[in-house]
Amino acid sequence: MNTDLAPEQSLKLIESMIRQAKRSFQRLSFYFLLWGVLLIAAMLATYLLRDMDPATGKGAPWGVAGFAGGFISMVYGARQGRRERVINAMDGLIGWLWASFVITMIITIAVSLAAHRDPGPMITLLTGIPTFMTGRIMRFRPLIMGGVIFWVAGAVMHFTQDAFTITMIYCAAMVLGYILPGLLLKRMEDGLRTT
Amino acid sequence: MAFAPLDPLLHNQLRLAVMSLLVAVEEGDFNFLLEKTGATRGNLSVQITKLKEAGYIEVKKTFKENYPNTVCRISRKGIDAFEAYVKAIRGYLSK
Numbered sequence: 583m584n585t586d587l588a589p590e591q592s593l594k595l596i597e598s599m600i601r602q603a604k605r606s607f608q609r610l611s612f613y614f615l616l617w618g619v620l621l622i623a624a625m626l627a628t629y630l631l632r633d634m635d636p637a638t639g640k641g642a643p644w645g646v647a648g649f650a651g652g653f654i655s656m657v658y659g660a661r662q663g664r665r666e667r668v669i670n671a672m673d674g675l676i677g678w679l680w681a682s683f684v685i686t687m688i689i690t691i692a693v694s695l696a697a698h699r700d701p702g703p704m705i706t707l708l709t710g711i712p713t714f715m716t717g718r719i720m721r722f723r724p725l726i727m728g729g730v731i732f733w734v735a736g737a738v739m740h741f742t743q744d745a746f747t748i749t750m751i752y753c754a755a756m757v758l759g760y761i762l763p764g765l766l767l768k769r770m771e772d773g774l775r776t777t
Numbered sequence: 778m779a780f781a782p783l784d785p786l787l788h789n790q791l792r793l794a795v796m797s798l799l800v801a802v803e804e805g806d807f808n809f810l811l812e813k814t815g816a817t818r819g820n821l822s823v824q825i826t827k828l829k830e831a832g833y834i835e836v837k838k839t840f841k842e843n844y845p846n847t848v849c850r851i852s853r854k855g856i857d858a859f860e861a862y863v864k865a866i867r868g869y870l871s872k
Binding site: 587589590592593595596598599602603604606664665667668669670671674 | 812
């Protein structure tokens with residue numbers, strides 16, 4: 583055991599350990615992959631059901647995706663919490679960030695539907711905030727880029743009425759903003775686990 | 778000019794590593810500390826006990842999935858000692 587640490591060694595050791603501890607986030611890739619797949623499926627189903635009367639279930643795919651995703655996320659989160667070896671303050675911050683996004687999203691959907699407007703473009707725009715911020719907190723560039731992609735997609739979706747174009751923009755944003763960063767994040771998390 | 782004395786409890790590679798990890802998280806279990814420090818189980822256990830006896834960390838013994846689990850958390854006294862140590866080290870480096 584080395585007790586004769588030079589001041590420089592001490593400081594380097596402290597910095598190295600703090601850096602490692604701050605990188606010890608909970609596994610988040612699962613959520614991005616899950617929601618990416620569910621929301622793309624919901625969007626494609628909505629496109630296929632576009633001629634159906636809204637009152638008879640045009641919004642059903644989003645409801646199914648929301649409940650399924652919420653339930654699976656809760657079960658996974660609870661199981662993950664029991665296995666977690668470290669609690670990082672940033673995990674809590676990321677959790678609250680997404681919780682506040684979900685609240686904002688629910689209000690946006692309610693307000694938009696009451697005003698007979700499609701909530702999709704605004705929700706896509708808002709998705710940029712937690713995605714971008716999660717990337718910043720984790721210092722993970724693919725998620726930062728994902729946030730920017732949602733902002734661009736959300737803005738562009740405001741200027742088109744064509745259902746096919748909106749569907750394609752949304753699905754592309756989901757692939758580039760959630761699924762691709764989710765896969766890269768999973769690879770990083772698997773790598774960290776084996777080191 | 779006199780140098781500030783370094784806390785002998787923290788001026789040890791493994792104990793300093795443990796304190797640095799714990800200062801950056803809310804709490805971490807034994808396996809987390811073991812993985813990040815690369816220490817042996819026995820040595821880590823001894824140093825955790827020393828830090829606990831000094832009141833620098835709080836140690837909670839629990840069970841996780843039917844296995845014993847030791848969870849460590851830095852105390853207020855530990856944070857103060859760590860900050861004083863870092864300040865003293867910076868003092869050495871700036872001289």
